[in-house]
Amino acid sequence: MAKLTIQDLQRLPKTDLHVHLDGSLRIPTILQLAEEQKVKLPADTAEGLRPFVEVGDDCKSLVEYLRAFDVTLSVMQTYESLVRTAFELAEDAAKENVRYMEVRYSPILHQQKGLTLHAIVQAVLEGLAQAERQYNIKTGVILCGMRHISPDISLRLADLTVAFKNKGVVGFDLAGAEENFPAKRHKDAFGRVLQNNINCTLHAGEAYGPESIHQAIHLCGAHRIGHGVRLIEDGDLLNYVNDHRIPLECCPSSNVQTKAVKKMADHPIRLFYDLGLRVTVNTDNRMVTNTTVSKEFQVIHEELGFNLEEIKEVIIMGFKSAFLPYALKRALLAEVVHELKAFKPGSLESKKEQL
Numbered sequence: 033m034a035k036l037t038i039q040d041l042q043r044l045p046k047t048d049l050h051v052h053l054d055g056s057l058r059i060p061t062i063l064q065l066a067e068e069q070k071v072k073l074p075a076d077t078a079e080g081l082r083p084f085v086e087v088g089d090d091c092k093s094l095v096e097y098l099r100a101f102d103v104t105l106s107v108m109q110t111y112e113s114l115v116r117t118a119f120e121l122a123e124d125a126a127k128e129n130v131r132y133m134e135v136r137y138s139p140i141l142h143q144q145k146g147l148t149l150h151a152i153v154q155a156v157l158e159g160l161a162q163a164e165r166q167y168n169i170k171t172g173v174i175l176c177g178m179r180h181i182s183p184d185i186s187l188r189l190a191d192l193t194v195a196f197k198n199k200g201v202v203g204f205d206l207a208g209a210e211e212n213f214p215a216k217r218h219k220d221a222f223g224r225v226l227q228n229n230i231n232c233t234l235h236a237g238e239a240y241g242p243e244s245i246h247q248a249i250h251l252c253g254a255h256r257i258g259h260g261v262r263l264i265e266d267g268d269l270l271n272y273v274n275d276h277r278i279p280l281e282c283c284p285s286s287n288v289q290t291k292a293v294k295k296m297a298d299h300p301i302r303l304f305y306d307l308g309l310r311v312t313v314n315t316d317n318r319m320v321t322n323t324t325v326s327k328e329f330q331v332i333h334e335e336l337g338f339n340l341e342e343i344k345e346v347i348i349m350g351f352k353s354a355f356l357p358y359a360l361k362r363a364l365l366a367e368v369v370h371e372l373k374a375f376k377p378g379s380l381e382s383k384k385e386q387l
């Protein structure tokens with residue numbers, strides 16, 4: 033199998049359907065925002081801050097992984113900081129040819145300085161719109177309820193999702209620590225979203241077993257599953273997910289860091305793909321996990337043996353799984369399929385380097 037380079041993978045058109053805004057900042061931006069806002073960080077240089085906001089493979093659990101967000105959230109409490117971080121995330125994604133991205137975050141975590149929930153959504157939409165005008169990228173927003181926060185708050189966030197339906201918000205999610213915080217507590221919020229004909233996805237099967245995925249699908253009506261790695265433990269549910277073409281938002285590097293899987297070679301995305309499941313490849317958190325969509329494809333190429341044809345197929349599954357109206361999705365898919373057919377590995381740059 034010819035080896036694909038990172039440049040090849042960067043050139044391919046891609047999606048990122050699972051990326052948290054508050055885990056995907058640039059470190060220099062955090063430093064600048066902290067200075068402007070007089071916020072105290074654990075360190076005031078990029079190198080000093082890195083260990084607090086990038087977890088690495090020695091991270092032991094999801095709960096440990098989530099500590100990085102205390103730092104990022106401390107500088108994401110103003111309208112301008114939300115516009116800026118949303119713009120920069122879309123800019124970074126566009127530069128590696130991500131053509132469609134769904135950005136998620138939980139507005140309730142951005143109210144420490146009194147911003148209204150509406151302003152918090154508006155700011156992110158403004159930053160993303162600015163990037164869309166400048167780059168060849170389409171975006172949508174997914175609002176997250178948080179598992180450990182009260183179901184009443186999830187209901188308010190569900191109402192916020194309804195208020196921004198067709199205005200840039202395309203779905204609702206449930207994030208945060210999974211163990212001891214079952215999704216069923218939040219089922220009214222999902223009911224609200226579903227009854228308004230809005231898509232939902234839930235983080236499930238990351239730090240808890242297949243029961244969690246079962247709840248997400250059957251009690252909360254999940255149209256997609258975030259991670260879902262532990263689906264491998266329940267063949268019957270796996271068949272259901274496969275038969276109903278429920279997409280899995282796989283985030284391989286993040287899963288090694290949170291110990292959803294012990295090591296990359298054990299990642300079930302290979303088996304899921306071979307069984308015909310609809311799998312997608314995503315970053316989860318570009319900064320916290322120190323990754324990009326291209327790097328995630330490189331990892332599954334090098335460590336799990338996905339070849340170019342298989343990668344193209346996973347890319348297409350990403351576009352198919354988008355929370356986009358069907359007509360738009362079909363048009364975008366047609367464009368991408370055309371590009372993928374014409375794609376030849378070996379970028380101009382890498383050819384020049386070889387000379």
Ligand SMILES: O=c1[nH]cnc2c1ncn2[C@@H]1O[C@H](CO)[C@@H](O)[C@H]1O
Binds near residue numbers: 054209316
């Ligand atoms: O992999 C993950 N699993 C569960 N929750 C997560 C993950 N990454 C980030 N968050 C949580 O989602 C919130 C909103 O973006 C973040 O603040 C973080 O607490």
Ligand SMILES: [Zn+2]
Binds near residue numbers: 050235258316
């Ligand atoms: Zn996530």
